[in-house]
Amino acid sequence: MPAEFKMEAVELVTISDIQPREENYLALERGNILYFPRTPFAFPEEERELLRSTGLSSSSHHKNIAYRPAEDKVTGFDPAAVSDPEKLRDVMRTYSERALAFLWKLLPRYMETARIDFASFRPQEEEGRDLATKKRNDLLHVDAFPTRPTGGDMILRFFTNIHQTKPRVWTTSDPFSVLAPRYASAAGLGEVASHPKGSLGARVLGAFGGVDAKRSAYDRFMLGFHDYLKFNGEYQESCAKYRFEFPPDSTWMVFTDVVPHSVLSGRYALEQTVIVRRDTLARRENAPIEILQGLCGRQLA
Numbered sequence: 019m020p021a022e023f024k025m026e027a028v029e030l031v032t033i034s035d036i037q038p039r040e041e042n043y044l045a046l047e048r049g050n051i052l053y054f055p056r057t058p059f060a061f062p063e064e065e066r067e068l069l070r071s072t073g074l075s076s077s078s079h080h081k082n083i084a085y086r087p088a089e090d091k092v093t094g095f096d097p098a099a100v101s102d103p104e105k106l107r108d109v110m111r112t113y114s115e116r117a118l119a120f121l122w123k124l125l126p127r128y129m130e131t132a133r134i135d136f137a138s139f140r141p142q143e144e145e146g147r148d149l150a151t152k153k154r155n156d157l158l159h160v161d162a163f164p165t166r167p168t169g170g171d172m173i174l175r176f177f178t179n180i181h182q183t184k185p186r187v188w189t190t191s192d193p194f195s196v197l198a199p200r201y202a203s204a205a206g207l208g209e210v211a212s213h214p215k216g217s218l219g220a221r222v223l224g225a226f227g228g229v230d231a232k233r234s235a236y237d238r239f240m241l242g243f244h245d246y247l248k249f250n251g252e253y254q255e256s257c258a259k260y261r262f263e264f265p266p267d268s269t270w271m272v273f274t275d276v277v278p279h280s281v282l283s284g285r286y287a288l289e290q291t292v293i294v295r296r297d298t299l300a301r302r303e304n305a306p307i308e309i310l311q312g313l314c315g316r317q318l319a
């Protein structure tokens with residue numbers, strides 16, 4: 019008998035205060051987007067303007083301008099178009115600090131043990147961007163970082179649209195709890211699960227697939243799943259789609275490994291990522307690793 023899957027739409031949850039509330043954790047973990055119509059901290063216009071005047075380095079492989087909080091370093095910008103790199107770094111650092119302070123107020127249980135990842139600035143217009151399929155932002159995907167495996171913890175991203183007039187337009191689809199039962203097996207879950215971290219099988223697959231055998235099976239699966247979804251025309255065509263327009267000055271946050279997402283248009287978005295430990299979730303069974311382990315009956319990290 020074919021399994022039946024509950025359809026679960028992704029909703030925009032508008033919040034007006036910054037109290038830590040259980041329903042905010044639950045909304046995020048179920049795959050909803052927490053949304054502030056106005057950015058909920060000070061962000062002076064001159065800082066926004068400095069960012070909008072900063073271009074992406076054309077000579078590099080960078081997709082975005084990145085800020086690494088641990089090293090206090092900015093990469094990916096066009097040095098010819100930035101008169102004062104230190105000022106750019108100050109603005110990126112300030113955004114990162116404010117976003118993190120805000121997350122501490124809203125989601126303290128996550129933040130107590132979360133790992134602070136990069137912040138980024140996305141200066142390019144997303145509509146019509148010419149990128150290789152794997153890198154395209156306009157195809158639905160769940161996030162996985164090639165250089166920063168999570169070991170089963172989760173990718174929470176906090177975004178702010180600093181365009182003066184244009185919204186940032188996203189499409190999302192049903193969350194991981196709906197996606198995985200349909201596609202994880204076809205995407206190779208059984209194969210990955212049968213080759214634990216460091217095993218001969220994982221080393222062989224790693225050598226051929228270019229994926230490091232030292233990664234957990236979970237991280238290997240998620241990297242492959244990111245690509246699988248982007249290359250799957252049937253999925254891109256037929257899946258449920260929810261369109262969201264994030265207006266200028268709005269802020270939103272979402273687990274981008276739980277919610278398939280794509281960016282259709284918009285430019286000048288800022289973003290801060292934190293890696294949330296799955297043992298701090300309100301409902302641990304919401305974590306993609308738990309969903310996958312339930313499907314394949316094996317430990318993946």
Ligand SMILES: [Fe+2]
Pocket residue numbers: 159160161274279
């Ligand atoms: Fe993404």
